[in-house]
Amino acid sequence: MQKLQEFQGIFEKYLSENSFERPPGELYQPVDYILSLGGKRLRPVLVLTGCHLFHDEVTPALPAAMAIEVFHNFSLVHDDIMDAAPLRRGQPTVHTRFDTNTAILSGDVMLIYTYDYLCQLKDRQKIGQIISVFNKVAIKVCEGQQYDMNFEKQADVSIPDYLKMIELKTAVLIAGSLKIGAMIGGAGQEDAEHLWEFGRNIGIAFQLQDDYLDTFGDPEKFGKKIGGDIAQHKKTFLILKALEVATPEVRHKLQTYLALPESEEQLKIQKVTAILTALNLPQLIKEKRDAYRQEAYQHLSEVSIPEEAKQILYEMSEMLIQREV
């Protein structure tokens, strides 16, 4: 994982050289704040990796890596308002630390700066093409967030609906990061498309693993409260699949426990987790996740570069799926 750490270092350096310290401070301090909360820098590292697969240098991809990281953080700032989330990476969210109006407007300016960074790409010929790819991604991310909000009020969410939502909300940005990096590195259209499909499938696998860990993970390692999805009655793969495979009797029990009020959160998490375990969900979700991983690796195998160059993506995928990155 030497390369991965190297890319993280290169990106962190670029980020620190690109501070948003400028007037008006009320607008830009929240931008530096959210960007400073860290995180794994997964998406910008994927941009650099995508470039590196086809090009010795990663420097040409740095503005795009920055664009993707700024966009990702914009989406966190606005999603946190919509979800009324108090904390992000253990720190107050922007609308909590500052206020909601600030979070709206600072998020807006971050979205504009995303395009400003994309316009800084040295290869002027490619800018239009890359922005077009990015637009498709960004639109899907918004649509994914809308479906996620819709599902809260919607009784009949199907498993394909759910998988489509996580594809839009999470996976396409991973796919797009890799594809845009590859385009900057000089990949041909077919290779870029296979990398998109690789990223899309790994992104879905990543989210399924997140769903798994939210209920069955080690609280020490996971970093979030275990059982949060159950407490919030989120319609994740675990719940939707359980409702599908359960007998009518068990399904009724599951629905009863899921409907328990907030005051009985502990009981709710405990009972629902027990049913999910009895229904073999830990195994079923792993199988689903592995099917997406396999599909991802199939696409990676089709990319026309030497196998040893792909090693970094295989390693990143495993770390990603284990959520160790």
Added chain:
Amino acid sequence: MQKLQEFQGIFEKYLSENSFERPPGELYQPVDYILSLGGKRLRPVLVLTGCHLFHDEVTPALPAAMAIEVFHNFSLVHDDIMDAAPLRRGQPTVHTRFDTNTAILSGDVMLIYTYDYLCQLKDRQKIGQIISVFNKVAIKVCEGQQYDMNFEKQADVSIPDYLKMIELKTAVLIAGSLKIGAMIGGAGQEDAEHLWEFGRNIGIAFQLQDDYLDTFGDPEKFGKKIGGDIAQHKKTFLILKALEVATPEVRHKLQTYLALPESEEQLKIQKVTAILTALNLPQLIKEKRDAYRQEAYQHLSEVSIPEEAKQILYEMSEMLIQREV
């Protein structure tokens, strides 16, 4: 004004052919809603006009005109949340008609579609250049909104501060519309720059006229409540200039009336208006407005196209400043 109406018609047709009717409806219906509230389509018409000054056809500029109109409406949707405004063009604002989360996310997707339309420009070579100009504009619009919000809490706003704020929040989008249209039409850099300066100065004149009409306008023609700025204790040019030219005694009276509570709105508007009138503010603001108009016309005179081709911009300026468009 035949050309103006022709351009409005061309744009309305393009707009109606570019509906946002697509899933998820929860995300896109608000977009069609805000775009259908009408308005003068001033900015897209300026894009088409800018193009027409240098090119027979306006069709190549239509995607940019759409981009600018979508961006303008995005900014209205988000500003209305921040200002807690219940009405826009006499209709419920998006966050009132739908809800705040919807208004945030639909606004976001509108901002992304702005770039999607800019990427539809046929002349692929120019896309990067035009997006760079647009980014500068969009960033300034956000900064202007931030300064506007800051001024509400800030005791010592100066007249230059205020003029800078309206330049950022209002004038640069007018300047950018014209410049981007001109670039698409094939204008040279110098002409494009003069058109920018023309638009920037006319935009400030336009906002000063808006300030004037908000206090001294004909309620029938203005379309908004007269005295709204006074009621909200907005630090517009009228108030800031009055505080500057008043004797200490009158200044004290003015500040006392401005501090009156909401329950005494009628008295407040009446007393403040009387002081502004006595201080000759209607004349002073018109002089300031006309200085910007003169500066604008100076720049227009330097644009290297036949004088008769500029006629449409002179006419639009007058209508704009009279707020009849």
